[in-house]
Amino acid sequence: MPAGVKTALALLALAGAVVLCYFAYEGLRAKAPQPEPPDLEDYARKARYGTDPRARCEAIQKVGRDASPDAVPVLLETLQDPNEYVAAASARFLGKRRVTEAVEPLTRQLERDSRDLRRATIYALGDIGHPSAAKALAGQITARNPFAADAAWAMGKLRDPKTGGIPDDAEQALIELLDSSVLRIRIGAIHGLRLGARSQAAVDALDDLKRDPKRGLDEAIFTDPRTGKPRMILEKFPASPTHITIFCQWAIDAIRARMGEKEG
Numbered sequence: 551m552p553a554g555v556k557t558a559l560a561l562l563a564l565a566g567a568v569v570l571c572y573f574a575y576e577g578l579r580a581k582a583p584q585p586e587p588p589d590l591e592d593y594a595r596k597a598r599y600g601t602d603p604r605a606r607c608e609a610i611q612k613v614g615r616d617a618s619p620d621a622v623p624v625l626l627e628t629l630q631d632p633n634e635y636v637a638a639a640s641a642r643f644l645g646k647r648r649v650t651e652a653v654e655p656l657t658r659q660l661e662r663d664s665r666d667l668r669r670a671t672i673y674a675l676g677d678i679g680h681p682s683a684a685k686a687l688a689g690q691i692t693a694r695n696p697f698a699a700d701a702a703w704a705m706g707k708l709r710d711p712k713t714g715g716i717p718d719d720a721e722q723a724l725i726e727l728l729d730s731s732v733l734r735i736r737i738g739a740i741h742g743l744r745l746g747a748r749s750q751a752a753v754d755a756l757d758d759l760k761r762d763p764k765r766g767l768d769e770a771i772f773t774d775p776r777t778g779k780p781r782m783i784l785e786k787f788p789a790s791p792t793h794i795t796i797f798c799q800w801a802i803d804a805i806r807a808r809m810g811e812k813e814g
Contacts, residue, residue: 590616594624597636607639614643622649629655634664641667645674653678657686669697676704681717684708688723691735699738702727706742715748715808725755731766733781733789737797744801748808756798756805763794 593616596609610628613621622644629640629652637659644652652674659671672690675683687708690701705724710717716724724747727739740759743752759765774781781789 590618590620590624594621597624597628603633603635606633606636610636610639610643614640614646622647622651625649626652626655629659634662634667637662638664638667638670641670641674645670645677648678650678650680653680653683657683660686660690665696669700672697672700672704676707679707679709681708681710681720684717684720684723688720691723691727691738693732693735698732699734702735702738702742703745704742706745706747709746713748716742716746721747721749721752725752728755728759729766733767736767737789737794740794740797740801744797744804746808747801747805749805750809753802753805753809756802760795760798760802763791763798 590613593609593612597606597613600606600609606628610625613624625640625644625647626649629637629644631637631640641656641659644656656671656674656678659667662668668690672687675687684705687701687705691698691705695701702724705720706716708716708720715721721743724739724742727735728743730736730739736759740756743756773779779788
């Protein structure tokens with residue numbers, strides 16, 4: 551037999567042996583006991599008692615995404631954590647899950663001196679949408695609060711269970727904020743009304759502002775002095791007289807659509 555043929559046969563035999571070894575290994579691995587994936591209890595333990603804030607926040611994400619109702623008490627507990635990032639992560643998932651019983655403990659977090667936690671709390675209260683949050687959110691709408699526009703926007707997400715719209719007191723507060731001399735508050739109020747107002751009074755107030763978007767505002771307030779470009783409100787809405795007019799029309803259209811649904 552030629553040497554080349556012998557070599558080829560030897561290589562084929564070696565390849566066959568490798569294949570057999572591979573499948574034997576895979577068979578043994580499949581039969582071997584596999585470690586159980588972490589369950590809610592494991593993640594809850596890490597969220598509560600871990601030492602690394604980042605790892606605790608990751609555990610809170612796992613807890614928050616777990617559909618079990620047992621996740622809620624864990625999030626309510628970690629919301630009270632001294633670490634602001636752990637508390638903020640808990641607030642976000644309480645909001646995403648729309649946990650009504652979290653409204654009162656969330657409002658207490660607004661008193662803590664943490665920008666990240668306060669902002670997460672404002673958005674969580676808006677996501678939950680319970681009307682009892684109106685007073686706490688209104689208290690955040692001040693000229694010195696950097697999250698005043700966020701609070702006005704969140705107020706627009708509150709819902710009266712009877713009407714399905716913004717509670718009357720929250721809607722009236724947003725209408726009054728259209729006259730705020732603070733640009734970000736005014737724009738936040740426009741978008742808050744866009745999200746849930748259902749009255750002709752809101753339409754009339756927005757229409758008045760649309761006709762004179764600069765009323766009560768200094769022209770210079772529309773421009774960011776660092777860039778020379780329009781200021782950004784709520785991180786995505788540019789602030790200029792033209793944009794205010796556009797935002798008002800968006801809000802008017804949305805409110806009229808809801809009013810039409812209500813009449814129908």
